[in-house]
Amino acid sequence: MMMKLTFLGTSSGTPTRHRNVSGLAVQTVLGADWFLIDCGEGTQHRVLQTPLSLNDLAAVCITHVHGDHCYGLPGLLASAGMGKRTKPLKLIAPLPVWQWFEATRALTDLHLPYEVEHVDLEEQQLVYEAPGVRIERHALLHRVPSHAYRVQVETRRVRLKADALRAVGLPPGPAWRVLQSGEDVPFDGGVLRSADFADTQVDTAAAVVGGDNADPALLRDACKGVQLLVHEATFTQDALDKVGPGPMHSSARLLAEFAQSAEVPNLILTHFSARHQNEEGMAALMAETQAHYRGHAFLANDLDTYELDSAGNVTVSRG
Structure with missing residues (x-):
């Protein structure tokens, strides 16, 4: 295992009985440090259902300002402080998210016993680097500025x-x-x-995790050489056609067609509209995906874990 992804929320917009809003934990073979991509309301409750520790959280990466991707941030960081965390934490996020967090901290008397360092993702493409780990951001198309994160892990033996x-x-x-x-x-x-x-044997694994995005093809360069793409598929194509272009989301068909053209071997769909969160709806999303994509496709559920190895093999454990 080079990389392990645990889904903490797979619903779009609002939580449902079985799905929380967006959050994804990324662990690597390199140690206990892990990364959180998006932090919707209730994310810390999902973390409590995993072996993850907030003391080992290295960075929080927010894709965009919409609340279902960031409203859980102040509570999670506050809990980390009450859990005796002392080491600094990177918050990789659009500037408005940082400004909102700073205002929340000031107005709610939140005193953290550790430093939170803001990394403005608009200012640089390489947003995180440590021995063996690189995280880059890539711009997407949404109603507000939105981004994807390309996570690459490298080991040397x-x-x-x-x-x-x-x-x-x-x-x-x-x-x-x-x-x-x-x-x-x-x-x-x-x-x-x-x-x-x-x-020297060098093993590498890379995955792209997208935020909300109406045009998956914007990730063509980011997906070069990656073994896994995680991306929203809020609607089926029929539902997207009825909803219209206003929400600026992707359908399973749009995503599948891009993943096939980019030759990405593994694809995980997430961020599902509540209208599809039943047996019939999920089957329709998978059928639409498989009609346009010949790789390995998965529909994420909360607390599912996916392990990626350097050969590009993905194994899943259901939550």
Whole structure:
């Protein structure tokens, strides 16, 4: 497993009996740190139903200002403070979300025992970088500025050529660890070069997680080389045609056609209108997707987890 995605909310606009509004937790193979993409009202309640700890939350990434994607933010951050969190947290969000949070903090006497650092996603494409992790934002089309996040995870493993080392007479020991770390080793009047006796295996996994968006094709560049796309499919095409262009959302057909043209091997649909949240409606969304997309397609449910490996394989555990 390189990346693990846990859906904390899969409904659009308002929560329903079985689906909360938008929230997605992203974990990586690199450690306990995790990332929250969107934080609709009630997200912290869903987090309580998972093994995730708010003390390990590295960054919150908000796609846009609409409330079903951010109204849970002040409560979640307040709970993190009451849970004795002390390490800084990055809030990657449009400027209005930061201004709203700052106003809420001031007007509700919210004192956090940790620093919240705002990263204005309008000012830079690379919004988060740590050893092995890169998060980039990509602009979408919605009634307000909306964005997707491209999350890439990379691991490196160095394997020594044990037979070659034994052949030159270097026994296992501290010198092997030095070579494995990338440094050369003096030996028998010469130098053993790490590059000659160590192979580096690099594994990479990448996923794109979209906010609300009327034009999936805007993600063509972002989806180059990714193994997984997570994107809203608020309506079937018939429902979208009836609703009209005003809401500026995607249909399952629009999304499926783009994912097929971009050759994305795995596709997860989420952010479903309440009108489709029944057995018949979900079946219609899946049928429409499969009619236009030949990859692996999934309809997300709250608390579902999806694991992505470096080979592009996705495994799902139902919540």
